[in-house]
Amino acid sequence: MPPVDVDTASVETQMRNLTLSGHVGFDSLPDQLVSKSVQNGFIFNIMCIGETGLGKST
Known part of the structure; x- marks a missing residue:
């Protein structure tokens, strides 16, 4: 495969x-x-489970 000619000045101006x-x-x-x-x-969700009367929703 023959070498590819690259314009180094244009490559350097495109580099960040x-x-x-x-x-x-x-x-x-x-x-x-x-x-x-x-x-x-x-954002995250929390699932709280337990018996009735434990105050899960407060």
Whole structure:
């Protein structure tokens, strides 16, 4: 297969430079998920079961 000619100047202008706001890695995934949940919000349901008169609905 012959080599492909690539204009490196156009490739460099299309690349994005990102600044990192913190540590990136597998050990920081729980912290990233917490931050994302706090920013976006979350919904959860709780089912409470038990005998009559225990105050489940209060």
